[in-house]
Amino acid sequence: MPREGMRTIFKSSPSPTKMTPPPSPLHLTFSESSMEDNIQSAELAITKWDSLPDNNDSFCTTASLFSDNNREEAKHYLSSIRGLQKAMQYLVSHRATSEKLVRAQTLMQVAMKRLQNEFYRILKSNRFYLDPEPSSTHSSSRPSDSAHRSNFSDFEEYESENESRNEIDSLPEAQQVSLASMEDLSAISEVMIKAGYAKECIRVYKIIRKSFVDEALYSLGVDRTLNLQKIQKMEWEVLEIKIKNWLHAVKTAVKTLFSRERVISDQVFSIAPAMGDYCFTEIIKEGALTLFEFPENVAKCKKTPEKMFRFLDLYEAVSNHWPDIESMFSSESTSAIRSNAINSLIKLGDAVRTMLTSFETAIQKDTSKSTVPGGGIHPLTRYVMNYLSFLADYSEVLSDVVADWPLTIPSPLPEPFFGSPDNEDSISSPVSVRLAWLILLMLCKLDGKAAKYKDVSLSYLFLANNLHYVVGKVRQSNLKILLGDEWVTKHELKVKQYASNYVKMGWSKVLVSLPENPTAEIPVDQVKDHFRKFNSAFEETYTKQISWVVPDPGLRNDIKISLARRIVPIYKEFYETYGGMHLRKEMWVESLVRYTPDDLGNYWSGLLNGNGSSGSVMSSSSHGGRSR
Template sequence: MRSIFFKSPSPTRMTPPPSPLHHTFSESLMEENIEVADFIITKWETDVASLFSDREEARQYLVSIKGLQKAMQFLVLHHSNSERLVRAQKLMQTAMKRLEKEFYLILKSNRAYLDPESVSAHSSSRPSVSKSIFSDFEEEEFENESTDENDSISEVERVSFAAMADLRAIAEAMISAGYAKECIKIYKIIRKSIVDEALYHLGVERGLTFQQVQKMEWEVLEVKIKTWLSAVKMAVKTLFHGERILCDQVFSISSPLRESCFTEISKEGALALFGFPENVANCKKTPEKMFRVLDLYEAVSDLWTDIESIFSFESTSAVRSTAVNSLIKLGDAVRTLLTDFETAIQKDSSKTTVPGGGVHPLARYVMNYIAFLSDYSGILSDIFADWPFTIPSALPESYFGSPDNEESISSPISVRIAWLVLVMLCKLDSKAVMYKDAALSYLFLANNLQYVIGKVRQSNLNFLLGDDWVIKHEQKVKQYAANYERIGWSKVLASLPENPTAEISKDQVNNHFRRFNSAFEEAYMKQCSWVVPDPKLRDHIKISLARRIVPIYNEFYEIYGGVEAKKELWVESLVRYTPDDLGNYWSDLFYGSRTSGSVSSSSSRGGRSH
C-alpha cells in the first residue's frame, strides 16, 4: 500500500492513469451510498406515518438522498450503462414521490401556522430562516438550533419556523434532484388557493370591470370603496408580504423559482386589488366623491414602499404599474374635482336671501368642504406638487394677503385653499347686494365672514392659512360690523344733540325726544328679526352700539328727562325710554326670535338677559 500511494512518479515518464484499486475504492463508497439509501427509502415507501414527524428519521432520509445523488453523478460519469445506475434512479424516483407527499402534507397540516398573517408577524422577530435545518446534515448543529429556538420564541412561532425549514429542505432536495416542477406545482396550487380565499374574505372582488363600476349608484360604490380601504392594508402588509416571505424561504435555493411561484400565486389577486382605485378614478366625477378619491390615493401612496418591495420581481412589474397608474388617475381626478368645485362656486346663481342676514348655505357648504380638504393637506400637496397655481392678477390683496404675510400662505396647497375661500367670499359679496337694506347687507357680510373665520380656527385650515390671515379677516369683520352700526343706527344718533349738556329751548328738547323715539323704534322694529349667530360677534356689536349711543342719550336724559324734568307733564309724555331701557331692548336683538311690531313702553317691559 505504501508503494502505491507514496511512490513518486518518474520524472522521465508521464503520470500513469488511476489504478484499478482507486476505482474500486470510489465505487465501494458509491455502492455504500446506494445501499444506505435503499434501506432508508424502502423502509418509508409503504409507511403511512409522516416522515417529518420524526426529526431524526427525516434528517437521515434527506442525508441518504444526498448520498444517492452523489452516487448517481459518479455512475453517470464512469458507468453510464451500469445496472446500479438504473437501481439508483428508481430509488430516487421513489424518494421524490415520498418527498412530494411530505411537501403536500406539511403545507396542508401547517396551514394555520403558515398563513400569511402568522408569517408576517413572526418575521419581525425573526426576519428569515437563515439556514435550512438540514443544510449541513449535522445532527449536533440541528439539535443546538432547535434548543435555541425553543428558548427564544413561542410555540406557534416554533412550529411555523420548523414547517418553513422542512419545506425548504424538501424543496432543496427535489430541486437538486431535478424534480422542481413537481415541487412547485404543489406549492402553487395550495398557496394560491389560500391567497385567493383570503382576498375573498377581505372583500376584494375579481373581474370587476370599469363599466360595472361606472354604472353603480354612488351609495353602492361608496360601500365598496370602504370595504377596499379596510382590506388593502391587510392585503399588502400581511397577505402578500407574508406570502413573499414564505416563498423566499422555501425556494431560497433558486431565484427564478422564487419569482415564478410568488408571481403565479399573487399576481392575479394583486392586479384586481390595485385595479379597483383606477376604475373609481375614471368614473364620473362629482364633488361628494372627492374625499373617497383622496382616501384611495392616500391608501395606495402610504403602501407604495411595501408594494415596490413585495412585488419587486420583473414578472410582477404589472402590479407595480397598476398601483402607479391608480395613483396617477386618482391624482388627476382630485385635480379635476377641485377645479370643478371652484367653478361650481363661481357659477352659483341662487337668488334667495337668508332671513335676518344669517350664514348663507353656500358659506356652510364650501367651508365644510374646505375644512375636510385641509385634513388631506399632505396628500393634496403631493398631488399638486407638479401643478403650480398662478394667482390671477386681479386678486384682491385685502382678502388674500400681502408681501408682509407671504410666509403664512407659502405652500402650494395653502395658496389654493386661500383662493377657494376668496372665490366664495367674492360670491357672498354679490349676494349681499340682494338685501335692500344696506345695514342688513353689512350684517350679512359680517356674519358670513365670522363663520368662515370660525371654521378656519376650528380646523387644519388654521395651520394652512396662518394667524396673519385670520387677523386680517377679523379686522374685516369689524369693518363690516361698524358699517352696519353706522348705517343701521345713523338716524338714532342724528336725533340726539351734538352737545347733550348744552342749554336748549323746550321746543328743541321736544324735537330731540320725538326724533329719538321715532328713530329708535323704527330701527328696533326693523332689526328685531335680524340675526347674529356668533355669540362673540353679537356681544361685540351690542357693546359697540351701547358705547356710541348710551353715553350721549344718558347725558341728555339726565338733564331733560330726569326726575326733576318729568315734573313737567309735557316732558313726561315725551320721555319713553330710560338709558337702562335701551340695553334691555338691545338684549333682544340678533336672535331672530321677534317679529316686527310696536315697541312697548319702558314701564310695561323688563330687561331680558341672555
C-alpha cells in the same frame, strides 16, 4: 418525471465517450465501498417509509415523516437522499451502465414521491399559519439570499445551539410550529431541486399557496368580477361602500398578505431565488392585478365634486403603499402590477383635478338670487367652507396632484388674501394658493349677494356673519396651517370692520336723535324733541332689526357691546340730566321718557337672536316704561 431528474444529474457528468484517466485502485475501491453504503442506507430509510399505507388523498400519508416525533428520522431521511444522489453521480461517472444506477434511480423516484407528499401535507396543514417572521412585523422588502437562507444543515446547527433553542422554546406554540414548518419546507425544496424535481415541488407549492391567497383576497372583499362596466352602473352609495372595503383590503393585502407571501417564497426556495420569485408572481399576480385595477376603474366613473374625498382616499392609499409596491413587485415578472398601481395614481390624479375645476366653476356660476333672512350664513358659505376644510385634511395628497398644475387666474391675486411676498406667513404652496383662490371666489360672490339687501346695514351684518364663519372654519381646520396667521388676522380685522359699519349705519338714526353734548343746557322744548326722536328712532330700528340674526354668540356679544358703548353713555348722560326731576312736574313725562339706560340693555339682550317677535317695542308706557 424520473427522466427529467436523471437529466439533471447527467448534466454535470462527463460524457461516456470522453476518455478520462482511470482512478487509482485504492480510490476506486474506497469510492465503490462508500457509494454502496450510501445506496444501502438510503434504501433502508426510503423503503421503510414507502411501506406505510397512503390514505385517500394522493398527496397525504397517514404517517408524517416531518413531525415532532420523527424529527431525527427526518434529518436522517434527507441525509440518506443526499448520499444517494452522490452515489448516483459517482455511478454516472464510472459505471453508467451499472444495474446499481437503475436501482438508485428507482429509490430516488420513491423518495421524491414521499417528499412531494410531505411538502404538500406541511403546506396544506399550515396554510393559515405559516409565518416566516412570527415575532416581528413583516417586511415588504425582499430579503437577501443569505439573510433568509434556511436549509437543513442550518437547521441542524440551530438545534445544536442551546441559546437559539431557548429562544425558540420561549415562543408561543403556534409560532414554534410555524417556524418548524418553514424549516421543513425549505429543507425539502432544497433536496428536491438538487435532485432535479423542482417542477414537482413548485407545482405543489403554487396549488396550496395560491388557493390561500385567493381565499384571503375574497374574504377581504376583492371581487374579480367587478369590472369597469359594473362599477360605472353602480349607485354612488353602493360604490362608496366598495371603496371603503377596498381601502381596508389594500392595506391588509400589501402590508400583510403579499408581504408574507414574498418572504415565504424566498425562504422556501432560498436555494433557488429565481424559483421563489416565479412562485411569488404566479401566486399573487392575478389577485394583485384585480386589486389595483379597482381604483383605476373608479377614476373612470362620472366625476362630481361630492366624490372628491373618496377619490383622494384611493389616491392616498396607493401613494402611501407605493414604496412597498415598488419594492415587492420589482421584478420584470411583476411589472404589470406596478404599472396598474401607477396608472391608478395617474387616473385618480386626473379625476381630482377635474373635480377641483368643477368645484371652482360651480362657485363662479352660482346664481342664487334669494337673500338669507336676517343676514345669516348663506348656504354657499357653508357648502364651500365645509368642503374646503375637509379638503385641507388631504393637503399632502393634493400637493402631489396640483404640483404640476399651475393656477390660471385673470389677474394677480389681491395681497390681503395672499400675504406679502416678503412675509414668511405668505401663501406660497400650490395647494395653499388654490384653496385661498377658491375662498376669494366665494367671498366675491358673497359681496354680490350682500348688495341685494335693501338695507345697507343688513348688508354689512350679512358680510360680518359670513366672513366670521369663514375665519372660524379656517381656524378650526388645517386651513389655518395652509393659509397662515397673516391671512386669519387680516380677515378678522375685516369682520370687525363689517360689524362696525353695521352699528354705525344701522343705528345712525338713534345716535343723531340725541344732542351732541348731552349735558349742555337746552330749552325744555328741545329736550322733549330729543326724547321723542330717540323713542321713534329706537323703536323703528329695534322693530326692524329684531328679526336679524348673528348666529355666532361671540360675534353677537361683540356687536352688542359695541352698540352699547356708542349709545348708552350718551343716552345715560342725557337721561340723568333731563329725564329725572327736571321733568317731574310735567304730567306727560312717563310717556315721553319711555326708557331708562338699563332698559336699553334689556332690549339689546334679545337683539340679533333672530327671534322675530321677542322683545318687540311698542309706544305704550306699559312696555319698557320707566318705574319709580
